[in-house]
């Protein structure tokens with residue numbers, strides 16, 4: 001395995017447990033495994049070593065892969081779910097409640113939308129079934145197969161304003177993208193399926209919502225933070241995990257079958273290699289073996305994001321206990337709109353982070369079309385985010401502690417047709433580099449469950465590749 005983030009760790013763990021006869025090695029460049037999963041205490045004596053996530057802080061449980069892995073690793077009893085489930089949206093200089101119920105921002109009950117958030121014509125449309133605008137006798141505008149952008153689907157069914165004010169902030173927030181450019185097949189397959197149902201997007205979503213348990217948790221996390229999952233996988237892998245081992249080159253074995261994997265200090269031989277690294281790293285490693293695959297991977301776009309954790313004295317800042325935080329919509333003018341894209345009220349979201357003397361906020365920034373954070377020094381970025389907190393929450397007092405984490409080129413963008421792009425890549429690799437497999441966010445989503453699923457599938461494919 002090349003890469004010891006959640007994808008590479010899962011792939012390595014699966015091989016170690018399911019195929020103990022196979023020698024597996026996970027090579028991780030950094031001096032710690034986990035990639036975007038990092039947890040650590042904040043430098044605040046009052047918080048007394050309380051572990052707070054510096055990257056991802058939860059995984060979706062609507063799909064089983066992450067939860068099942070936690071159960072298998074014996075972490076089932078440690079899983080907690082958010083105590084606050086409501087959130088808001090910063091738009092037009094004010095916080096608005098995100099209407100509930102909604103599916104990825106598409107509101108299902110117009111009566112639950114705060115007055116003024118959208119126009120009366122939007123409410124009227126939202127009271128209907130969400131059938132796309134269609135002149136009599138015209139072909140279905142959404143077609144029946146193939147990919148479309150999230151924006152094209154949602155705009156056609158519920159209008160531009162609902163898309164721009166509600167869906168783009170929520171869905172684009174998942175990978176710091178623009179929902180107008182994102183593949184609906186990858187990012188929101190449930191929206192595409194409902195929009196193509198004969199009765200319309202809203203009717204289709206309401207039907208699936210009626211079948212779901214509204215009290216079931218949506219997210220889970222180990223109470224000790226997401227790094228607990230990393231620790232459990234690393235401990236199961238033991239000496240098979242090599243940190244501080246950046247892979248610098250791949251070559252086909254000299255005269256023998258298989259691969260030679262070079263790190264800065266070592267060489268490893270393998271029957272199969274799984275690349276569980278960001279696409280831009282994979283592009284560099286693959287290019288000497290296949291120009292076409294390298295070029296394709298080099299075309300994957302990534303957004304750079306940063307996440308700042310602010311701790312305030314609770315006397316200076318109190319946030320609503322029933323709100324998990326707020327998202328920030330794209331303003332009409334990028335230069336004057338807030339840098340922050342979301343603010344999570346950690347102590348309201350997670351009961352174990354609720355501290356009587358402190359308020360902990362996790363503030364995200366950076367989008368595919370907003371590189372301002374990347375261009376600022378750490379001090380200037382923190383100052384800009386503090387100014388955003390003053391604007392949105394009215395807190396002028398200085399924080400007791402700030403921790404800033406940068407994640408350059410971290411969130412892959414999935415353009416329309418991404419699934420075809422993956423098929424093309426797999427075909428190129430199968431022809432030019434048999435036994436070399438790609439896994440992780442590069443394939444089908446940035447969410448932790450998708451990465452775990454991809455790592456699991458890569459392990460199975462590696463077994464097949466190694467036995468050929």
Ligand SMILES: Cc1cc2nc3c(=O)[nH]c(=O)nc-3n(C[C@H](O)[C@H](O)[C@H](O)COP(=O)(O)OP(=O)(O)OC[C@H]3O[C@@H](n4cnc5c(N)ncnc54)[C@H](O)[C@@H]3O)c2cc1C
Pocket residue numbers: 002003004005006007008027028029030033034035036037054055056057058059060245246247248276277278281305306307407410411439440441445446447448449451
């Ligand atoms: C700020 C932030 C918040 C997020 N929040 C959530 C969330 O709450 N829920 C959720 O589901 N998802 C969230 N995500 C997304 C999710 O965390 C990631 O998509 C996921 O962790 C990616 O895992 P990965 O193993 O595929 O990649 P990575 O975590 O990027 O791991 C790749 C690993 O490869 C290593 N590497 C790179 N080059 C080499 C090399 N040459 N040789 C060896 N190793 C190398 C890297 O050091 C890294 O450890 C978040 C992402 C970010 C950035």
